[in-house]
Structures are given as structure tokens and as C-alpha cells.
Amino acid sequence: xxxxxxxxxxxxxxxxIGIILIQRSDSDGFGLGSGSGMNIFSxxxxxxxxxxxxxxxxxxxxxxxxxxxxxxSRSGTPTLLRxxxxxxxxxxxxxxxAIDEKTSPAMPAPAAESKSEAPAxxxxxxxxxxxxxxxxx
Numbered sequence: 079x080x081x082x083x084x085x086x087x088x089x090x091x092x093x094x095i096g097i098i099l100i101q102r103s104d105s106d107g108f109g110l111g112s113g114s115g116m117n118i119f120s121x122x123x124x125x126x127x128x129x130x131x132x133x134x135x136x137x138x139x140x141x142x143x144x145x146x147x148x149x150x151s152r153s154g155t156p157t158l159l160r161x162x163x164x165x166x167x168x169x170x171x172x173x174x175x176a177i178d179e180k181t182s183p184a185m186p187a188p189a190a191e192s193k194s195e196a197p198a199x200x201x202x203x204x205x206x207x208x209x210x211x212x213x214x215x
Contacts, residue, residue: 080149087142094135101128 102125150157156164 080146080153083142083146083149087139087146090135090139090142094132094139097128097132097135101125101132
């Protein structure tokens with residue numbers, strides 16, 4: 079269905095370009111050679127025919143464009159915007175979101191400071207008991 083609408087779109091747009099280029103501007107001729115306006119081959123009859131044809135082709139072009147956009151929104155293929163959003167969500171941030179007051183991004187924290195804290199699972203020794211062994215987490 080989508081391929082048929084695309085072919086129609088190309089044909090209608092080509093015909094629309096051709097019909098617009100065939101039309102004469104208002105400044106051409108200034109009404110010279112005017113005759114009976116009832117004949118389709120007269121200047122007035124030809125202008126009316128080309129104007130109506132342009133309006134019909136433009137309407138078909140707009141309706142076909144809307145149909146193509148509705149088909150594209152309902153299809154399962156990802157759009158360019160959705161592809162960019164999924165790539166952005168998968169990418170890791172290049173800059174840290176929160177900066178620690180003690181360290182800056184240029185100077186990493188020393189290893190001794192981060193290991194100096196005592197584990198929470200260590201119990202205090204009492205004089206009557208043997209020392210407790212810390213549990214590895």
C-alpha cells in the first residue's frame with residue numbers, strides 16, 4: 079500500500095510541476111488577441127483549465143501526503159527521532175553527574191582514603207571473648 083501511494087505521490091508531484099510551468103503569468107500579453115472565452119483553446123479557457131487542474135492536483139498531493147504520514151506513524155519501523163532517543167539513552171554520560179567536594183574530576187581520590195573506613199560488620203572485642211572475624215561481603 080505504501081509503495082502504491084509513493085508512486086502516486088511522485089506522479090502527482092511531477093504533473094503538478096509541469097502544469098505550473100505551463101501556465102502563463104498575468105503580465106504575459108495584457109489581453110492581446112482576446113477572442114471568445116468559451117473555447118477551451120482560447121487564452122481564458124486555457125487559463126481556467128490549468129487553474130482547475132492545478133487545484134485538483136494540489137488537493138490530491140495534500141491528501142496523499144496525509145495518507146503517507148498516517149501510514150508511517152502506524153508502522154513498526156523506528157523513526158529517526160526514536161533511533162536518536164534510544165542511542166542517547168544507551169550512551170553513558172561523559173561527565174559525572176555529581177561532583178564530590180573532596181575530589182575533582184581532574185584529581186581522583188587516593189586509594190588510602192577510600193579504604194580507611196572500618197567495615198560495619200566488625201564487632202568490638204570484649205576482654206572475655208576472642209576477637210571477632212569480619213565477614214566478607
